[in-house]
Each structure stands twice: as structure tokens, then as C-alpha cells.
Amino acid sequence: MTEIEKTLDNKSVRPTAMRILIYKFMAGKQNAVALTDIENAFEKAERTTLYRTLKTFEEKGIVHQIDDGTNISKFALCEPGCNCEIDQDLHLHFHCSQCDKTVCLTEHKIPHINLPAGYIAEDANLVIKGICDSCSDH
Amino acid sequence: MTEIEKTLDNKSVRPTAMRILIYKFMAGKQNAVALTDIENAFEKAERTTLYRTLKTFEEKGIVHQIDDGTNISKFALCEPGCNCEIDQDLHLHFHCSQCDKTVCLTEHKIPHINLPAGYIAEDANLVIKGICDSCSDH
DNA sequence: AGAGATCGTGCAACAGAAGTGCATTTAATG
DNA sequence: CATTAAATGCACTTCTGTTGCACGATCTCT
Ligand SMILES: [Mn+2]
Ligand SMILES: [Mn+2]
Ligand SMILES: [Zn+2]
Ligand SMILES: [Zn+2]
Numbered sequence: 001m002t003e004i005e006k007t008l009d010n011k012s013v014r015p016t017a018m019r020i021l022i023y024k025f026m027a028g029k030q031n032a033v034a035l036t037d038i039e040n041a042f043e044k045a046e047r048t049t050l051y052r053t054l055k056t057f058e059e060k061g062i063v064h065q066i067d068d069g070t071n072i073s074k075f076a077l078c079e080p081g082c083n084c085e086i087d088q089d090l091h092l093h094f095h096c097s098q099c100d101k102t103v104c105l106t107e108h109k110i111p112h113i114n115l116p117a118g119y120i121a122e123d124a125n126l127v128i129k130g131i132c133d134s135c136s137d138h
Numbered sequence: 139m140t141e142i143e144k145t146l147d148n149k150s151v152r153p154t155a156m157r158i159l160i161y162k163f164m165a166g167k168q169n170a171v172a173l174t175d176i177e178n179a180f181e182k183a184e185r186t187t188l189y190r191t192l193k194t195f196e197e198k199g200i201v202h203q204i205d206d207g208t209n210i211s212k213f214a215l216c217e218p219g220c221n222c223e224i225d226q227d228l229h230l231h232f233h234c235s236q237c238d239k240t241v242c243l244t245e246h247k248i249p250h251i252n253l254p255a256g257y258i259a260e261d262a263n264l265v266i267k268g269i270c271d272s273c274s275d276h
Numbered sequence: 277a278g279a280g281a282t283c284g285t286g287c288a289a290c291a292g293a294a295g296t297g298c299a300t301t302t303a304a305t306g
Numbered sequence: 307c308a309t310t311a312a313a314t315g316c317a318c319t320t321c322t323g324t325t326g327c328a329c330g331a332t333c334t335c336t
Contacts, residue, residue, distance in 0.1 A: 014332080016284065035322075046286055051323075053284090067207040069263050071293085072322070094257060111249050113264070118271025119232060125207055126251070126264045133256025152303080154313065173293075184315050189294075191313090209322085210293070 011060040018045075022053050023062070023077075031101040032066050032074035032093070068095040068102040068127050076104050090124050096132035103132065149198040156183075160191055161200070161215070169239040170204050170212035170231070206233040206240040206265050214242050228262050234270035241270065 004023050005015040013019065025041055026033060038050050054075050057063040064084045066074040082089040090110040095102045110126045142161050143153040151157065163179055164171060176188050192213050195201040202222045204212040220227040228248040233240045248264045 014283075016331090018285080047322095048287080048324085049285055056284095067205065067209070067265075069205040071205070071209050071211065073209065092251065094253070097260065105254065108251065108253070110264075111251075113230065113246065113249075113266060115232070115246070115266065116243065116271065118274050119266075120269040120274050121266045122235065122268035124264070124266050126248075126262070127205075128251060128253065128257075128259045128262050130260035131258040133254065136256050136258050152312075154302085156314080185293095186295090186316080187314055194313095 008062070011062050013056060013060050013062065018049055019053055019057075022050065022057075026063065026075070026077050031103045032068070032076040034072050034074050036072075064089075066093050066102060066104075067125055068093055069129065070095070070100075070102075074102050079104075079106050082106075090126075092126040092128060094132060095127055095129045096135055097129055098131055098135040101132060101134075102127075146200070149200050151194060151198050151200065156187055157191055157195075160188065160195075164201065164213070164215050169241045170206070170214040172210050172212050174210075202227075204231050204240060204242075205263055206231055207267065208233070208238075208240075212240050217242075217244050220244075228264075230264040230266060232270060233265055233267045234273055235267055236269055236273040239270060239272075240265075 001009070002020075004020050004027075008015040008019060008023065021042065022038060025038060035047065035050055035054065038054075039045050039047055054063060058065055058075070061078060061082070061084065063075045063077055064082070066076060068074055078084060079089070084090075089106075091104060091106045092108045092110055093102055094105055110124045113121070113124070115121055139147070140158075142158050142165075146153040146157060146161065159180065160176060163176060173185070173188055173192065176192075177183050177185055192201060196203055196213070199216060199220070199222065201213045201215055202220070204214060206212055216222055217227070222228075227244075229242060229244045230246045230248055231240055232243055248262045251259070251262070253259055
């Protein structure tokens, strides 16, 4: 049993061939991926399968969905120990307007925000747009 | 010349009948609206016209686009004196998971975020999800 | 190992939002 | 009024997300 198989198994997700492939693909990327990205990465990939795989992964806390403002859902693997299902890992995300890549900044948590009376916060999403470190010649 | 006509004129937008209607509609709402919301509000409304009107409004700084995480673009009138075109009015937005409405919290600015080396921030989007004041029985 | 249940995958089709091209109408300007 | 530019309406396309259903694979339990 490989590491990936163990990881999926731990999260009660049956490690099928396709799921392992998708997991590997995402693990090899530094940035968040869209459904279409995965679709294009594999010649023989069924959009529906990918869609449902990502949904399963998300429900089981293997990936988290990211809304980077492009109106296209992105996904990224959760860090080990991430508890984003229960909103305990609200890190921010960065979307580069040049290379169009979205990355997790897992070390940067979303600061606590005081809301007006009557408002109850349950989740938060903070996306910074700009130029990423790869695109800025630093 | 009405107030609305003056407002549009000040922003170099010709105050046509449709534009005035759309402006009035948005001004009467407390929450941000989607293209479809406007479409449904008027029996005789052409989606394309609304689409391009909102785009014009946005370019001229009359409305700002909001990404609330639903993957449906919302729009809200800019406050008087708002300079969101040049990213000077980065207030946060609240999306209610119960009534599905998105509102501007114009008094609550997005806090400054320190980014890793190489990252250059140009824009920011902070959306809090939860229960709004109307839906919570406060 | 075999029967039955459950889960995953593939195919087709649909819904909704966003966007474009072009013809026509409307408004501004002299 | 004639000319020109801007706004609108209509048709059509693309893309993402989503669901239904049938088939195949896998697990369980005897
Ligand atoms: Mn992330
Ligand atoms: Mn706003
Ligand atoms: Zn970049
Ligand atoms: Zn509400």
C-alpha cells in the first residue's frame, strides 16, 4: 500500500486508480487546480468522474475548494492536519493576475473580523490579487 | 434633470431610460444583485443590455462587482466618494447562507495583510459567510 | 467461490452564466 | 435635417457546473 493509498484510506475514500491519479496530479502542482485543468492533464478523463472525485475529496477533507474571484472553482490538497471542514484552517489565497495561478498561503491565516450586531460569521474567504513571486522578478 | 441623471452624467454615462431604471432598481435594494436578479425584476429586459450596462457602470465607477463565493457575480452601487476603481475602498462583503443575500459592509475595511517576499498585492477580496442580521433573530 | 449490495465510472443531456457579432434603433452634433 | 456615434435587441456560442441512468468494479457475507 503506497503513501497515497494510505492517505485516502485514512479519510475513508476508496483508493481507486483514477483517484490516485488525481491525487498525484494535485500533489505535484504548487498551485490550485480547476476541474478543467485536471481534465486537460489526462487524455482519457471523464469530466463527471473528476467532478465527483473532487466532491468526494472535499467532503472527506482531502481537498478544499477555493474561490479566487475568477468564478471558476479551484481545488487544492489540504495540508496534513488541516481541519478546514470545520473552519479551523482559514488561510488566505493569492491569485496572480499575470500567470492566473492561485496558491494557498497556508501560513497566513485570515484575521478575525468584528461584524455589526446581528451578523454571525461561519466561514471566511480572503483572496489577495496581484503578482505572485514567480511573476515578479524578485 | 433628476438626481440619478446627474449622477450618471457626472460619471460620463449617458442617462438612458434603461440605465436609469437599473440604477433605481439597485438603489432600492439593500443587497448586491446579480444580472439575473435585474433580468427578473423587469418583464421587458434584454440580458445583453443589462450585462453591458453593468459593465459600463463598473468601468465608470458607478457600481462594483462582488465575488461572494457563489460563482455568480453580484453588483452593488458604489458609495458616494468610493474609489474602488483604484482599490481605495476595499470594504468587506457578507454573504448570508440562509437568505442567500450579499451585502456590502462599507464601514469594515479589509485589514492590511503581510505577504511572503515576492508577492505584490494589487487588490483584495474578503467575504464572510454566515447568518445576516435579518436572518438571525437578534 | 458465489450472490447480493454498494460504490465508482462513463455517457448523455441539461442548466445557468458569461460573452460576442451584427443589425437596428436611438440620441448627439453640426 | 443629415451625419455620426452610442445604445439596444436578437441570435448564437462557449464554458462551467450538475444530474440521471446504465454499466462495471468492488466489497461483504455466507
Ligand atoms: Mn488553500
Ligand atoms: Mn461592496
Ligand atoms: Zn504569477
Ligand atoms: Zn440572511
